[in-house]
Amino acid sequence: MSLLAVEDLRAGYGDTVILHGVDIEVEAGELAVIVGPNGAGKSTLIKAIFGVVSTQGGRVRFGGDDTTGASPERLVARGMAYVPQERNVFPTLTVAENLEMGAFTTRGPLAPLLDAQYALFPELERRRRQLVGEMSGGQRQMVALARALMTKPKLLLLDEPTAGLSPKVMAQVFGYIRAINQAGIGVLMVEQNARLALQIADRGYVLAAGRNRFSGTGADLLANRQMAEAFLGG
Amino acid sequence: MELINLYLIPGVVLGCIYALGAIGLSLIYGVLRFGHFAHGDVMTFGAYVTLSAVALLGVSPLAALPISILVTALLAVIIDRLFYRPFRDSPTIVVVIASFGVALMLRSLVEIIWGADDQSYETGIRRPITLFDTLVIAPRHIAIVLAAVLLVVVLHIFLTRTRLGKAMRAVSDQPHLARICGIDLDTVSLWTWVFGAGLAAAAGLFLAIDTELNPNMGWNLLLPLFAAAILGGIGKPYGAIAGGLVIGLAEELSSFPLFSERPLVPPDYKTGVAFAIMVVMLLWRPQGLFRGRVYG
C-alpha cells in the first residue's frame, strides 16, 4: 500500500478548474518528482494534497486513510509536511525561532527535534540566532527544509526547492534532499530542473495543463524520446 | 536648562505615551492587517477605568494600573468578537469602518458612565524634585517613564521568549506560512488584543496623570499615534517605540523659542508637526525608518 495515493484529483480556485483529474503515487521512503511547464498546475496539486486548496473531485489517500479535503493541521499530525514555493521562511525570526514555529503543533520537548535538524544542517546550528531575512537563498532553503522536518514527517512535499539558486547551491540543496530521503522520509518534489531532478528520482510524473502526461521511473522518463523532446528541450 | 526641563523631559514623557499607544496599533496591524481607529478611545476607556478603581479602592492611579489593563483588555477581546471578527474575511475597509463605529460607541459609553466634564485623579500636588540644582523633574514624570519602560520590557519578553509571542511575530511576518505551521490565528489574535489594549490602557492612564481626563483625550491622540506607528514601520512594534519617542520629542521641541522670543512653531500647531512627519514618511519611506532588524 502506498504512502500517498492521489486518484483522479480535480481542484482549482473558485470556479476555475486547474487540475482535471490527476493521479500520483508515492511509496514509503520514495523520492518522487513532478515536472512540467509553467502554469501546469504543479503547485496547485501540492497545495490540494496539503489541504490549502480545496478539492473539487477525486481522492487523496495518505498512510491508508482518506484525507481528501483534510486541514493542514490534521495532515501535519498524520505525518505530512509542506515547503511552499515562495515565502517559506519567517524572515524576521531567527533560525531557531523558525524551527520552533515548525514544531508549533507538537507537544513535548523541543531540544531533541532541534538537535536532529542541527545534525543534518550543522551550518544552521552556528547561525541559530541569526535572522533568516539576512541569510542567502541557499541558507534560507535549508531553514525551510529544517522547519518542515521539525514535525518528523513521513512525507515531505517540496515545491521548487531550488528555484532561483545558483548551480552550485542547487547541487547542495539536491544533496540535502537526498540525505533527507535516505533517512527514510518520502519526498514528493516539484522541480524546474527536470533532468537533474529525474536523475535522483525513484519515480517521475510529467504534468501539463492539469493532466498527467507521462509517468514512470526517473530513468524511464529520461530515456523517453517523446518526453525529452516535449519537456526536456530535446 | 530650560530646554531640558520644559521641552526635553515633557517630550520624553509624551513620547512614552505615544509609544505605548503606537505599539498596540502596530501589533494589531501586523496580526490582523487593519488600522485600528478605535485605539485612542480604548486609551480613554483605560484612563476612566482607573478613575473608578481609584475611587472604589482608594489606591493611587499607578497602583490601579493592573486592574485597568485587565478590564480594558477584556473589553477589547469582547469588541473583537462582536465587531471585528465577523468581518475577518471581508475587505479591509469594512473592518476599518467598523473600528470607526467602535470609536464613537466607546466615547459615548465613557460619557454615559463617567460624564462629559474634565476630571482628574485625586493625587494631591507633589512638588517637583530638583536634581543637581538645575534639573527639575516632577515625580509623576519619573513614574510614567519607569512604568513605560517596565511595560515595554514585559512585552519584549513575551515576544521573544514565549511560544505564543513568537507565534504572534510569525503570523505578522508570513500569515500563510504560519497557517501551514498550524499556528492558531484565534489564539494569536486574542493575545494581540490583550497586549494592544493593555498598553493602550497604560498610555491613557499616563496621559491622564500628566494632564487630565476628558472623553476626547484618546481620540485627539489618534493622529500622533498613527504617525508614530508609521514612522517606525507599521506592523513593527519595536519601530513604534522609536516612532513614539521621536514624535513626542518633535512635538514638544517644536515650540522651543530657538531664534527669538517666540516658539519655533506655535504650541497650537503641535499636532501639525506629527502630521507633517507622517506625510513625509509616507512619501519618502512608507516602510518606516527601520528595515530588517526590528525584532532585536
Ligand SMILES: Nc1ncnc2c1ncn2[C@@H]1O[C@H](COP(=O)(O)OP(=O)(O)OP(=O)(O)O)[C@@H](O)[C@H]1O
Ligand atoms: N490563487 C490563485 N487564484 C487563481 N488562479 C491561480 C491561483 N494560483 C495559481 N492560479 C492559476 O493556476 C494555474 C496553475 O498554477 P500553478 O501555480 O499550480 O502552476 P505551476 O505548475 O506551479 O507553475 P510554475 O512552474 O510557474 O510554478 C495558473 O494558470 C495560475 O494562473
Ligand SMILES: [Mg+2]
Ligand atoms: Mg508552482
